[in-house]
Amino acid sequence: MLKLNNLTSDDLTDYLDDNPEYIKIWLPIINQTTETLEQRERAAFNLTSCYLELAYTHYALENFNEVKPYFEKAAPFAYLRGFDAELKTSKVDWTIQQEMNVVILFGDSTTINKLAHSDWSLAEDFIINQACYLYDHLLLKLGTQQPLCQSEIDTALTQARNTKDKDVQQYILPLINAINALVNGQQAQWQAAIDMAIAWHTDECKFGDLKNMIEGFICLNALTMAKLGKDMHQWQCTTESLYLPLFLID
Numbered sequence: 001m002l003k004l005n006n007l008t009s010d011d012l013t014d015y016l017d018d019n020p021e022y023i024k025i026w027l028p029i030i031n032q033t034t035e036t037l038e039q040r041e042r043a044a045f046n047l048t049s050c051y052l053e054l055a056y057t058h059y060a061l062e063n064f065n066e067v068k069p070y071f072e073k074a075a076p077f078a079y080l081r082g083f084d085a086e087l088k089t090s091k092v093d094w095t096i097q098q099e100m101n102v103v104i105l106f107g108d109s110t111t112i113n114k115l116a117h118s119d120w121s122l123a124e125d126f127i128i129n130q131a132c133y134l135y136d137h138l139l140l141k142l143g144t145q146q147p148l149c150q151s152e153i154d155t156a157l158t159q160a161r162n163t164k165d166k167d168v169q170q171y172i173l174p175l176i177n178a179i180n181a182l183v184n185g186q187q188a189q190w191q192a193a194i195d196m197a198i199a200w201h202t203d204e205c206k207f208g209d210l211k212n213m214i215e216g217f218i219c220l221n222a223l224t225m226a227k228l229g230k231d232m233h234q235w236q237c238t239t240e241s242l243y244l245p246l247f248l249i250d
Contacts, residue, residue: 001060001061001062002059002060002061002062002217002242003242004060004205004216004217004242004243005205005206005210005211005212005213005216005217006211006212007060007212007214009060009061012057012060012061012214015053015054015056015057015214016054016057019050019051019053019054020050020054022046022050023047023050023051026042026043026046026047026050027043027047029042029043030043030044030047030077030080037086037087040086040087041086041087041089044077044080044081044084044087044088044089045081045089047074047077048074048077048078048080048081048099051070051071051073051074051077052070052071052074052078052098052102052215053214054066054070055067055068055070055071055074056214056215056217056218057214058070059217059218059245060214060217064245064247067245067248068106068248071102071105071106071248072106072107072108074102074106075102075103075105075106075107075108075111076107076108076111078098078099078102078103078107079099079103079107079111079114079115081099082096082099082100082103082120083099083103083114083115083118083120090126091122091126092122092126092127092128093122093126093127093128093129093132093133093135093136094128094129094132096120096122096136097136097139097220097221098215098220100115100136100139100140100143101139101143101220101221101223101224102220103115103143104139104143104144104224104227105220105223105224105227105248105249112143112144113144115140115143115144116140116144116145116146118140120140129163129165129168129172130159130163131156131159131160131163131165131168131172131173131176132168132172134152134155134156134159134160134176135156135160135172135175135176135179137152137156138152138153138156138176138179139175139179139221139224142179142182142183142228143224143228148179148183150183153176153179153180153183156176157173157176157177157180160172160173160176161173167200170196170199170200171196171197171200171201171221174192174193174194174196174197174200175193175197175221175222175225177189177192177193177196178190178193178194178197178225179225181193182225182228182229182232182233185233187229187233187235190225190229190235191235191237191238191239193225194222194225194226194237194239194244195239197219197221197222197225198219198222198239198241198243198244201216201219201222201243202241202243204216205243216243217243218243218244218245218248219241219243219244222239222243222244223244223245223246223248223249225237226239226244226246226249227249230249
């Protein structure tokens with residue numbers, strides 16, 4: 001097993017045992033129009049969680065051939081959970097990034113097109129940090145091949161640089177820098193930004209909020225930046241980290 005944070009193989013056993021059974025329960029409900037809206041919302045939420053947990057678990061257990069298929073199965077439900085007008089669950093600017101990245105990285109063209117036309121936004125009460133929220137919009141646009149204005153990027157950069165939040169300074173700012181580098185064809189800056197994002201993620205998995213979370217196994221934001229570099233410019237990311245499994249974007 002890969003040593004990614006404090007979770008052990010024993011901790012992961014339940015994901016492998018329970019999630020396939022949960023999937024069998026919730027799959028028939030998601031598209032059943034006779035079910036209540038609340039039940040269908042729960043189905044979207046739980047199916048996303050089950051497929052993602054299986055993907056993360058197989059990665060940690062080094063069953064690498066099983067990882068991408070589960071992320072791909074998660075993608076349409078991640079769209080529903082994060083962005084569907086009826087079935088989406090309340091999210092904040094930090095937590096929405098998981099659904100957004102999963103769709104961009106592993107969604108088919110139909111799901112990505114839905115994300116592009118989702119007209120996504122958050123109410124003010126769900127915005128923890130304005131710089132993070134601005135990054136989310138940049139990520140959605142660039143990840144779905146929508147045009148980005150330099151002024152949008154500059155506004156996000158200024159907001160991130162001026163914040164006193166260390167997580168924004170050490171993580172969100174590098175990710176915005178990566179987007180700026182992608183738009184302006186600056187490979188060295190893109191690579192440096194990914195390295196910085198991974199450094200923050202690694203520290204969080206060892207000492208911070210991610211040390212007991214299965215979501216800490218992979219830095220999806222950095223993986224998306226690596227994929228966009230490959231897709232837009234044929235750049236090859238050189239970051240070596242267990243938290244950045246580049247085989248998933250091959």
